[in-house]
Amino acid sequence: MAPYDLHYQPKDLIPNAVYMASDPELSIEEKETIKGVVNIFSPADNRELCRACGWNHKHELCSSYLPRLRVSHTRENSGLWTMGNDWVVWDRTDEECGNDYMTHQFLQKQRTKYIPLVKKMVEFKDEDRRYNFVVMSRAKGIPLENVWTGLSCEEKESYAQQMIAALRELRQFTAEFPQRVDGSPLWDNVIGNCDSRKMCKKVGKTAEDWINNMDEELREGISRQLKTRDKTAIDTRLQEIKKNFPDGAPYVLTHADLNMGNILVHAGKIEAIIDWELAGYYPWWVEIYTSYNRALSDAADELFDVVWRELDLDLDSVMDNLRPVMRAWGRCPVAHTGRTHIWQRPPFCQCQPFGGVIRKHLIDSEEKHFVNYDRPEWPYSRAEWREAYTGTHEEPKQG
Structure with a gap:
């Protein structure tokens, strides 16, 4: 397969998965890998395992599903998912995505000869046009x-x-x-x-x-x-x-x-x-x-x-x-309101204690652009910056 192709076999998606033959002879490392694994499903305890995709106990224990949908790129409040080897889908808000789709459609209609574009692009919107999903053919390249x-x-x-x-x-x-x-x-x-x-x-x-x-x-x-x-x-x-x-x-x-x-x-x-x-x-x-x-x-x-x-x-x-x-x-000193509202994510899980922040202004806040006349010139102390930045961030002053 080409270097840009994706693989969807068990060991590709789960590198430390242990192959179990009918009468397996496992190594010490393999035995240690699956030590303590719980493989009995309890409907009363169907907990979510992944907050990004919704994978839960039942999915993990009761299926052989290997998702062909994978997050490959994120930016602010947008995500690019691969769908198998031939398709990708952008999950974005409308203001981020609309111009990309519109320009692509325009160029396709012009039947341009020398401008290389992805071959297909289809747009889907929520009824309130708040969220935008664009499915497109995957350009096979790097x-x-x-x-x-x-x-x-x-x-x-x-x-x-x-x-x-x-x-x-x-x-x-x-x-x-x-x-x-x-x-x-x-x-x-x-x-x-x-x-x-x-x-x-x-x-x-x-x-x-x-x-x-x-x-x-x-x-x-x-x-x-x-x-x-x-x-x-x-x-x-x-x-x-x-x-x-x-x-x-x-x-x-x-x-x-x-x-x-x-x-x-x-x-x-x-x-x-x-x-x-x-x-x-x-x-x-x-x-x-x-x-x-x-x-x-x-x-x-x-x-x-x-x-x-x-x-x-x-x-x-x-x-x-x-x-x-x-x-x-x-x-x-250009500034915007709404920058002080954040959520701290809890640890992703006990074994992966990573937790970033979610910034409201990147999701749905109505930011207001203003000139922060109180912000001091460089160089300035951290205390001066904090006072000017947080003190006037919600109530713009006039120059």
């Missing part, structure tokens, strides 16, 4: 990130050429202004990017609108950069930034999270580009910026230097005017 350093120069060049063809085709889809493929507003995950379950800022239809959407944050960031509360000085600097902010046209269809972990490969071929959650029509430079900025390692430089050079695109013409905006945003 992340390019995992194999890049061991590739020959010829193999690296081949993957670069495949990415060039994919991006050249993707960038042929354009729009009059920033938006998702269905025409809905595009959330800002480039400059005004918040560490929040729900994105807070939107990319404006024009460069001026985009800056205006971040007005409060940029003013506070500039104030801290200049170490002044003088409104005239702050406004002068903001107007300078706004004047120099680059025009985004053309607005091209962009993946926006094109790290090499999202490029799945097998036998010299890119099998699929996955995770289109952030995709939409962005300013022309965004794909270039995010391909480096969201890289998992320096390997991305080697790949995308070739890609963007071949496509005759670079950031030199815009970065000098983007950095002042990004730095001002970065200096602003």
